[in-house]
Amino acid sequence: MSGSQVQGLPAGHRSVLYTPYGAFCLQVVNRKGNSMASVLSRRLGKRSLLGARVLGPPGAAPHSEPQAELLEGAAPQPFVASKDASCQEQPKEVLKAPGTSGLQQVAFHPGQKVCVWYGGQECTGLVERHSWAEDKVTVWLLDQKLQICCKAEEVWLAEPQGRIPQVPPPEHGTQAPAYRPVSRNIDVPKRKSDAVEMDEMMAAMVLTSLSCSPVVQSPPGGEANFSASRTACDPWKESGDVSDSGSSTTSGHWSGSSGVSTPSPPHPQASPKYLGDAFGSPQTDNGFETDPDAFLLDEPAPRKRKNSVKVMYKCLWPSCGKVLRSIVGIKRHVKALHLGDTVDSDQFKREEDFYYTEVQLKGEAAAAGGPPADPAPTPSVTSPPLTILPPPPPPKAQSSGPDHPGLESYLPSGALSKSAPGSFWHIQADHAYQALPPFQIPVSPHIYTSISWAAAPSSASSLSPVRSRSLSFSEPQQPPPAVKSHLIVTSPPRAQSTTRKARGEAKKCRKVYGIEHRDQWCTACRWKKACQRFLD
DNA sequence: GATGCCGGGTG
DNA sequence: CACCCGGCATC
Structure with a gap:
């Protein structure tokens, strides 16, 4: 057929x-x-x-709306195209915000006490601003000490007893009973019962306890706050497979954090959530349901408790980084210098809590620090992301791409130069097939990402101690990182631009052992790769 | 046609 | 990542 x-x-x-x-x-x-x-x-x-x-007809939309799927779920239809018409019409109606259906609008005044759905529960807050143009209300949540921005119809005036929301919530939509403002775009199965409420509260608490601070946008702070993992993954992106990583199966766990194309959040996990919270849709989908558990399992808080740690408080305001010893001092600093003594400072009261973080001296990672992958190279100093400026990078650092800060400059170069070369060449490939020519051999993925330019040899012939030494970052003769990364990026085209490698002169396993003794071939030959046993 | 091996697929 | 293979370039 x-x-x-x-x-x-x-x-x-x-x-x-x-x-x-x-x-x-x-x-x-x-x-x-x-x-x-x-x-x-x-x-x-x-x-x-x-x-x-x-298989679908050419006109069929490649995406299938989950909403439509649910709506049409009762009558499964064989073809996507026939579903398409409903797909275009129905979701709009279903997803339409309740406030758009001719409900009266209420003007919120700053300082007004209102209620809003947040974190799966009804929270009280103070109106900070009501933007009529966007029909959005900025609410300062008293309980969560958060400032969220949500649509006006999702906010209702706080009543002394019981709320009478201006939005008649449930009876509005027949399709979506018990509508809540959260996750308006994704039809999340509504969770109910008290246990779930507890989970949401826990999640909210965890989120709140995490340091979601404006340092997100801080250029220097953001760079310095790159965790080791993030730093290590960027060279991979740089080396060309950025888009593929999103769809590959192995990197699925990145999709939630680093896969997001946000402009370099220092807390890849916390920041998106924070943003999500800011728009009034916390616990949006099921994917996040496991996260609080993960955070709890990581037990970030108990790990901070060490015996002799000296707690300092560091200002997280972008490009500030002031460290003070007392919490009062840091609060005063934040309020005075950054928040400013605004007239409506009562709404910003306690907001300064978000602009500083605890920093624990005595070699302990600070609260906002990432996973403590390796001990700090220098003892009795706070973690590099917070207080230690990166070692003055050679002027090369700026020349690298804006999204790819020169990674060496953020790595403790001393530690690397001490540790990397020693272990570098001890790594061996199990199979000769994977062992590239000697100068290329010994890169495990991690090492590769760290010292990626090492795999772009141009003319080196053999492994030598000198070569090994030159891999150290402290080696001044090496080309600057921009050039290194450039080499990485451009080396694949170089390899492809030239035609296939000329056939080697040496005898290969096939010739030596014959095809009947294929089991004696080197692995590479068996796999039809470049023979490794008889190098040219 | 035989050989070497690159690029890609599969589990 | 180990293993395998299609297919192309070269001999």
Whole structure:
């Protein structure tokens, strides 16, 4: 059957021909001599996912709204296209905010006490600002000490007893009973019961306790706050596979944190949440439900408790970083210098709590520090992300891309130069196949990311102690990191621009052992890779 | 045609 | 990542 389909389709569509035996039928086409495109399509054809997508009619929208799925769930339909019409109409009505249906609007005055849904519960707060243009109300939550911005219809005046929300919540939508302002766009299964309430409260507490501070946007602070993991993953992005990492299965755990394209939040996990909170949709989807547990399992708070730690308080205001010894002092500092003594300072009271963090001396990581991957190189100093400015990087640092700060400058260069070369060359590949030519050998992924330019050798011939020494960051002769990263980026094109590597002169395993003794070949030869046993 | 190996797929 | 293979370039 597949053959007939192949013949029947116009040539331009052969690449999108998918059947359960897609690979086979495209192979037939390929044998006919349709060289490049057919090869590509055949390889693509092995990916079943693409095949599934093409099955739909060309006009079908590639995305299927979960809302529509739910709405149409009672009547499963075989084709996407027939669902499409409803897909375009229904969600809009369902997702429409309740306040848009002709409800009267109430003007909120600053300082007015209102209620708002936040963290799965009704919270009281003070109106800070009511923007009529956007119909949004900025509310300062008293309990959470948070400032959130939400739509006006999600806010109602606080009444002495019981709330009479201006939005008649449940009876509005027949499709969505018990509507809540949270997660308006995603139809999250409504959770109820007290246990869930507890979870939400816990989550809110954890979120609040995390240091979600304006240092997010701080350029110097943000750079300095890069955790080791984040720093290590950026070179990978830089080396070209940024987009792929999002879809790959192995990096799925990054998608929630570093995969987000936010402009370099120093707390990759906390910051998106904070942003989400700020718009009034905390516990939005199920993906976050496990996070509080994860945080609790990490037990960040108990780990901070060490015996002899000296607690300092560091201002988190962007590009400030002042460290004071007393909490009163830091509060005063924040309030005076950053928050300012505004007239409506009563609304900002205690807001300064968010602009400082505890810093624990005595070699302990501070509260906002990332996972303590390795002990600080210098004892009795606070963690680098908070107080220690990075060692003065050579002027090269700026030349690297804006999103890719020169990573060496944020690594404790002393520690690296001491530790890296020693362990660097001890790493060996198990198989000769993976062992590239000697000067390329010994890069495990981690080492690679840390000293990635080491894998871009141009002319080095053999492994030597001198070469090994030159890998140290403290080596002044090395090219600046911008050049290094440039080498990394450009080296793959270099390898591809030139034609295939000339066939080696040396005898290969196949020739030496013969095809009948294939088991004696080196692994690379068995895998049809470049022979490693008989190097050229 | 045989050989070497690159690029990609699979589990 | 180990293993495998299609297919291309070269011999």
